[in-house]
């Protein structure tokens with residue numbers, strides 16, 4: 430598998446240097462949610478615009494932080510834009526599972542990662558997001574990678590409650 434880590438590094442750097450969907454949306458109608466990772470100082474601001482049919486019409490990302498947090502946010506925005514909220518939540522769960530399974534194996538107790546309560550469609554493809562799986566070798570950076578996703582989930586929860 431020579432070159433795979435180089436490819437992954439290239440994908441992460443590409444999203445860091447040329448972040449997708451960078452910017453702001455007008456609120457309302459869009460919803461704004463902030464996330465913060467105090468361990469690293471990463472900030473993510475998610476602007477998400479959902480329609481009455483439960484689709485992610487538009488998403489914009491603001492904030493600043495390390496390359497892992499910012500590239501993960503960029504990849505997330507590209508992955509969920511135009512999808513239904515339901516699909517976006519599934520992609521989020523699949524990504525967090527990718528991170529948590531490895532987190533468990535890093536722990537070395539041999540137990541399987543705790544199952545997410547959301548059933549994940551086996552057809553969900555993570556694509557570029559798999560480039561971030563190398564992060565799990567550095568457990569302190571996992572929170573950098575999952576920050577944008579936790580912030581997106583929080584935004585969906587807030588929209589549901591509104």
Ligand code: ZN
Pocket residue numbers: 466469470471494495496497498573
């Ligand atoms: Zn970070």
